[in-house]
Amino acid sequence: MTRVAIIGAGMTAFGQLWEKGLIDLAVEANNKALEDAGIGRKQIQALYCGNMSSGMFTKQEHVSSLIAGASGLSPIPSTRIEAACASGSAAIREGFLAIKSGLYDSVMVVGAEKMTDVSSTASTRILSAASSQEFEASIGATFPGLYALLARLHMHRFGTTEEQLAGVAVKNHMNALNNPYAHLRKKISVEDVLRSQKIADPIKLLDCAPVSDGAATVILASEKTAKSLTDTPVWIEASAQASDTISLHDRDDLTSLNASAVASREALRQARLENQDIDCLELHDCFTIAEILAIEDLGFVGKGKGGKFVEDGQTEIGGKIPVNPSGGLKAKGHPIGASGVAQAVESFWQLRGEAANNTNPARIMTHNVGGSGATAVVHIFGR
Amino acid sequence: MTASIWRNLNSFYNLIGSKCRCSELHFPEAHVCRKCGSTALTEHEFSGKGKIVTYTIIRQQYNDETESEKLMIGNPYIIAIVQLEEGPMITAQISDANPEEVTMGAAVTSVFRKISQDGEDGVIKYGYKFILA
Numbered sequence: 001m002t003r004v005a006i007i008g009a010g011m012t013a014f015g016q017l018w019e020k021g022l023i024d025l026a027v028e029a030n031n032k033a034l035e036d037a038g039i040g041r042k043q044i045q046a047l048y049c050g051n052m053s054s055g056m057f058t059k060q061e062h063v064s065s066l067i068a069g070a071s072g073l074s075p076i077p078s079t080r081i082e083a084a085c086a087s088g089s090a091a092i093r094e095g096f097l098a099i100k101s102g103l104y105d106s107v108m109v110v111g112a113e114k115m116t117d118v119s120s121t122a123s124t125r126i127l128s129a130a131s132s133q134e135f136e137a138s139i140g141a142t143f144p145g146l147y148a149l150l151a152r153l154h155m156h157r158f159g160t161t162e163e164q165l166a167g168v169a170v171k172n173h174m175n176a177l178n179n180p181y182a183h184l185r186k187k188i189s190v191e192d193v194l195r196s197q198k199i200a201d202p203i204k205l206l207d208c209a210p211v212s213d214g215a216a217t218v219i220l221a222s223e224k225t226a227k228s229l230t231d232t233p234v235w236i237e238a239s240a241q242a243s244d245t246i247s248l249h250d251r252d253d254l255t256s257l258n259a260s261a262v263a264s265r266e267a268l269r270q271a272r273l274e275n276q277d278i279d280c281l282e283l284h285d286c287f288t289i290a291e292i293l294a295i296e297d298l299g300f301v302g303k304g305k306g307g308k309f310v311e312d313g314q315t316e317i318g319g320k321i322p323v324n325p326s327g328g329l330k331a332k333g334h335p336i337g338a339s340g341v342a343q344a345v346e347s348f349w350q351l352r353g354e355a356a357n358n359t360n361p362a363r364i365m366t367h368n369v370g371g372s373g374a375t376a377v378v379h380i381f382g383r
Numbered sequence: 384m385t386a387s388i389w390r391n392l393n394s395f396y397n398l399i400g401s402k403c404r405c406s407e408l409h410f411p412e413a414h415v416c417r418k419c420g421s422t423a424l425t426e427h428e429f430s431g432k433g434k435i436v437t438y439t440i441i442r443q444q445y446n447d448e449t450e451s452e453k454l455m456i457g458n459p460y461i462i463a464i465v466q467l468e469e470g471p472m473i474t475a476q477i478s479d480a481n482p483e484e485v486t487m488g489a490a491v492t493s494v495f496r497k498i499s500q501d502g503e504d505g506v507i508k509y510g511y512k513f514i515l516a
Contacts, residue, residue, distance in 0.1 A: 121447045134391060135411060136474050139498060139510070140445055140454050141462050148439035149464055156437070156487050200462075201440045201482070249464050249472035250417070254437065 004099045005226035005233035006218045006381070007106075008037020009345040014183040014214035014333030022051075022058055022114035025215035025335075026067045030110055033217035038229055044219070045104040047071075047078040050091035050111035051337035056126040058114050067110060084130035085286060086370030087111065088216070088340025089241075089377035095220045096239045105225040111341030112215035123211050127336070130371035132247045144208055144287065146248055146372040148200035151289035153254050155202065158304030160292065162202050166193035167310045168288035169206050169330055175317065176327025179356040181342075183212045183333030193288075207288040212333030216341035218348065234351045237273070237363070238380040240266035246374040255304070257373030260297035267365065267378040268299075275299045278380070279361035280350060281321060282343040284369040285328040291315075294367055295323065298378070317357055325350065325357040340368035340377065347381040388508050393426070395510035398493055400471060402427035410471040429467050431493030432516070436472060438463035440482045451502040465491055465513055478512040490516035 010032025012025050020028075026049070034041065047068050055061045068078035081091040088111030095109040115123055124144075128137035131146060141149075154160045170190055176182035188206060196206040226233040242262035245251055251258065268274065275298075283298065285291035292306035300321050301309040309315065315323035326332045326346040329339055343366040349355040350364055363382045369375065393399040393412065400410035401424040407416050408427055415422055441460050446453045461477040463485070477485055478496060491513040498510045 119447060121444045122449070124443055124445070125447060125450070134387075135394075138508075139462075139474065140441060140456055140460060140476055141474055142441055142443055142445065144443070145439050145441050145462050149437045149462070152439060152487070153437040198440075198442050200442065203439075245417075247474065249474045254464065 001100055002102065002222040002224070004096050004236045005221050005223065006236065006344065006348045007221045007226050007230050007233055008033045008039065008219040009217065009348040010036055011181055011216035011342055011345050012214050013181050014212045014335055016116045017213040018116070020213065022054055022060065022063065022112055023066060023070045025114065025213060026110050026112040027071050029112070029215035029217040030071045030108060033108065033219050037219040039106060039219060041072050043106050044073055044076060044108050046076055046098060046107045047073055048091040048095045048107065048109045049078065049080045050088035050109070050341055051080055051113060052082055052084055052087050053126050053129065053336070054114070056129065058117055067112070083375045084370035085284070085336050086340055086368045086375040086377050087337040089343065089366065089368035089379065090340070090375065092218065092341060092344055092379065093239045093241055093377060096236055099220055099222050106219065106221040108217060108219050109341060110215060110217040111338040113335035113337040114213050115211045115335060116213050120211065136247055142200060144203050145200040147287040147289055148203045149248060150254060150293065151202050154289060154292065157255055158307065160307035162194060163190055164307035164311050165202070165207055165288040165292065166190040168285060168291045169193050171310070171316055172285060172324050172328040172330040175325050175357055176331035179327050179332060182327045182331055183210050184331045203287055209286045209329040209334035212335045214333055214335035214338045214342070216338045216345045218341060218344050232352050234348045235382050236379060237382045238267035238270035240270060241375070241377045242266070244374050246371060248372050257293055257297050257369065257376060259373050259376035260294060260367060260369065263376040263378040264298040264367070267380050271380045273363070273380065278321070278363050278365045280325065280359045280364045281323045281367065282326060282346050282364060283323060283367040285324060285330045286334060286369070288330065290369065291323065291328070298365065298367055317359055322359045325355065325359050343368060344379065344381070351381060351383050385506050388506065396495070398429040398431055398511055399426050400429060401425065408469050408471050410467065410473055429469055433465040433467040433491055435485065435487060435489045435491055436464045436466050437487065438477065438485055451505060452499055454499045455497040461485055463513065476512045477514070479514045484515060492516045
């Protein structure tokens, strides 16, 4: 089977982009990626679109063909992939599988979300659709609320502190300062996080990723096509996905997201690598507790030791394993369907030495979670 | 909305879940046993006694002005994951308590309460909440 490469990438700035609609965002990212790859529209054989909830955010469904048409790509097949906040990475995985199968030589994957046309209360409710409507959301469990349940138990069982959670936000805001695409380019302190508005105890406003608009695109190609177009392809060395029960209360262990652990182990197995072979992580920090859970679940630090690991600076650029040099979802922004693709775009730039905060990695792992852990997608990228 | 409430009355009104022939218990009712994969499940009513595994205090506004279905809650309100004494866990509101009274591991018991109302003259959804025992 052919290897699969990323040969071009592009993204919009993330933020509250009042002047741009979903299609404007997707087409902008697509055009940038096409130009970056030096590939013509006619060579793109299929389009995969990661998008969580265009219907509820903008009342527009069927955005797969809408984006293809607006991007000048019709009549190629275009499919929307939805896996809540992991929609973007799940879409990359579909593109990866399509090329791996031998059916296509080059495909485009776009992730896009337009979130700010509705009120913040409405966006909270829309995001809660990623949890169980019947047995979580309908009784008042918001998304920050679900992660707060995880956070309190982690603190209770392992002694993780609110200051350690805040440390994740401080570090990711620091990383985003240099990133021209980031939504929140503002230095913050631990005290700022602790003093910010309470959302769902122990989660405070600055523990949360923002509600953002944005889009990101990668172009995937078979080995033969990739080598004909570029001397510096970035290889997808592993693509793994796992699921779990949608409701937290149906899981055996609430101090871990099992789907993350399963997907990570499978990705490392596919790439024949160990944790120590990974130089950098772009992982799913929708809330600060999510980053601490992730570094544990992905196997980079022992269970319950994530808070201390962050406090000791081991996840900073220059630390043992840099985590979210882009600023992560927390500070780069979290346009739901775009986030997973944006992780791949950041990885592409890191591996080509073009990222804002270059960590000069040989291999990067990305980790994208849907909902409160009912989906996890892990990719490994290498030069 | 009416039919979607009616379909789940067993679970919401009477804390009825499922028992598998392998003896694994589920709440709400399950289609397939999570432990053995069997579909031979029968109704099982839970006692409503349990303990708080973890909890949070929700301080965001939950209902948008455009929504007709509104939760019958104050603000802030408490959401917990409760482990029932029979084993399964359940997500529920903790009612009749101030946030500072709630603790990890606290014993709770289920009560029958209004959950939400679909508009001023609409259907009222009833169901389980928990109070400190």
